[in-house]
Amino acid sequence: MGNLVKAEFRKTLTTKSWWGLMIPAVLFAFLFALGWGAVTNDVNDFFGSSEAEEFAAATGVQLVELPVGLLALAHGANIGMMFPVIFGVFALAGEYSKKTITTTFLTAPNRGSALTAKMLTYMVWGAIYGLVIVGASSLGTVLTVDSRGLPTASQWLGVLGAGVLATILATLFGIGVGAVWNSVVGATITLTIWMLVVENVLVFVAFGWWGVTWLGGVLPNGTLNGVVGAIGAEAFGAAGLSVPGALDDDLQWLLQYAAGAPGAFSWWAAALIFLAWTMLFFVGGWAANQRRDIT
Known part of the structure; x- marks a missing residue:
């Protein structure tokens, strides 16, 4: 197994996909955090006003201690996570496209x-x-968010751990979808349209027309975003077990959306649900490739 893993690393490093996708992942994460960081400063100004007293009473959150920088941090991380999903697609579907899968299977x-x-x-x-x-x-968060809104060290470490967990699952999810689809182009286009357009439309329509607030907490993109985003939502009292009963459902959903995790129950619940989606596609792809012909 050790030799097979070494071979996989060498194989990956000889391609351009690992750094070709990492560059836009870094740029999008930085730029989105930079943009949202400027917005969160305005949010903090609101929290410093008398109009925020009602919010504090409803959520039970100490506004003076509210780390609004988590909004920028979560949005930056979440937009960047689309790229490890696509990177995972190349793992198996890419080998079928390049006709190298025969050598891979025959040497194992x-x-x-x-x-x-x-x-x-x-x-x-x-x-x-x-x-x-x-x-x-x-980096984008630190450059734009005022010091009073920056996350604490423990909160940042929590985001780091959740972010690493999310990207590991995102990569495995991409492998599974690519293995089932057996096409880099098909899987990439389908995932991009679903995760960036279709699912967001479904979540908005469900909330706006039928008042369904939980849909984003069970769909793939929503649960992936919720692994990190729910940490910010929990800081607002809008997710997790500490959600006060007095918090209005619509307000809770809007706060979750501001944190990049509409419908999320908690970060660990989001991780478990996305793990289920990952295993569904990964096991499906595994089974399909046990029977698929190679040439």
Whole structure:
């Protein structure tokens, strides 16, 4: 297994996909955190006004201690997580496209060993993506958010851990979708349209027309965003077990949206639900590739 993992790392490093996708991931994470950082300063000004007293009474949150910088940090990290998903698509679907999958399967004891080596290798890559993306988002946050709104050290470490967990799962999710679809182009286009357009429209329509606030907390993109975003929502008293009963459902959803996690129940619930989506596609892709012909 060790040799198979080494071979996978060498294979990945000889391609341009790992850095070709990491560059936009860093740029988007930094720029989104930079933009949202400027907005959060205005939010903090609001929280310093008398109009915020009602909000404080409803949520039970100490506004003077509210780390609004978590909004910028979460949005930056979440937008960057689309790229490790696409990177994961290349793991197996890319080999079918380049006709190198035959060599991969024939040089391994069996297909299960080859796929396990890919899984282990891309988990490491996912962790690397997580560290880089959270780092870029943190830089954008620090450059624009006032010191009074910056997260505490423990909150930042929580975002870092959640971000690494999310990108590992995102990469495995991409592997699974690519394995099922067996096409880099098809899987990438489908994932991009679904995660950036279709799912967001569904969540907005469900909330606006039917008052359904939980849909984003069970769909793939919403749960992926919720792993990090729910940490910010929890700081607002809008997610997690500490949600006060007095908090209005619509207000709770809007605060979750501001944190980049509309419908999220908590960060750990989001992680478990997205893990279920990941396993659904990963196991499906695994099964499909046990029977798929190679040439």
